[in-house]
Amino acid sequence: MAKFKYIDHGQGGAPACMTLAEREWEQPAGRQVLIQVAYAGINRPDCLQRAGAYPPPPGASPYLGLEVAGRIVAIGPDVRGRKVGDEVCALTPGGGYAEYALADERHCLPVPKGMDLLAAACVPENYFTVWTNVFDRARLAKGEKFLVHGGSSGIGLTAIQLAHAFGAEVWTTVGNEEKAQACRKAGADHVILYKEQDFEDAIKAGTGKQGVDVILDMVGGDYINRNIRSLAVNGRLVQIAFLQGSKAQIDATPIMVKRLNFTGSTLRPRSDEDKGLIAQALAEKVVPLMEQGKCLPVIHKVFPLAEAAQAHALMESSQHIGKIALKVQE
Known part of the structure; x- marks a missing residue:
């Protein structure tokens, strides 16, 4: 053969x-x-x-x-x-x-x-992943606030572009100014340099302490609790990877008080x-x-x-x- x-x-x-x-x-x-x-x-x-x-x-x-x-x-x-x-x-x-x-x-x-x-x-891999997680599972809607961590990655830039195209207010975190510029060009409204500013503080300040509606996370680890605290009432956290590990001790009180959904998937x-x-x-x-x-x-x-x-x-x-x-x- x-x-x-x-x-x-x-x-x-x-x-x-x-x-x-x-x-x-x-x-x-x-x-x-x-x-x-x-x-x-x-x-x-x-x-x-x-x-x-x-x-x-x-x-x-x-x-x-x-x-x-x-x-x-x-x-x-x-x-x-x-x-x-x-x-x-x-x-x-x-x-x-x-x-x-x-x-x-x-x-x-x-x-x-x-x-x-x-x-x-x-x-295929990025667009299938972003669509099923951000739009199917998290039900991101026009006018909502959306945060994706690692905005300069393939997944991140895809998520920024699609969320922007469908009318969301887009937030992201990146490691340096070059990556920040790429995210702004892709449609991010707010870019947080996580090495210089705590993303929780930035979101709290930028949303009048209300939080964001949907978070797409690939980091895990200590980001899990920080994400939960950064969500608005009825917010949705979608986990798709764990660059910093899959295990964390979670304070579930904000999940109850704010009626949050914490979900995730693999493709x-x-x-x-x-x-x-x-x-x-x-x-x-x-x-x-x-x-x-x-x-x-x-x-x-x-x-x-x-x-x-x-x-x-x-x-x-x-x-x-x-x-x-x-x-x-x-």
């Missing part, structure tokens, strides 16, 4: 464990499509999986890479809405760091008009049907904005596929602003 190149992370470990290797083709089954990958996006969960801290859920690919863009070259027997030759971006169950990758047709989006494949590869283990519904919402609500030149991915740097280790090292340094991607082939 024909073989193709992919990134093998072996037994896992530091970024240097990743090497370019070859494996055999997999024919698409059921509603799967096989995509000839042009570009693949880099995401924090990839780094965690490589390091052994985020094992794939049952049934998922053991390989790295959760989003790609390219051209469909084969389809499974039950595919109904895609055809060979379609250019798509797709959320994959893993295996995106490769010349060819499988994805469920329901998790594919057409490449928005005017968008190239590089930008399209940087859409990869969700059912194909669930992810398909998120894709439908994006196609209806977000792709039209992208085709108007709004809410586009911010891309920091592109590496060749063979330099995936350098891409992961950059991701883990947190020096980037926006997305990091791999160029697989033209």
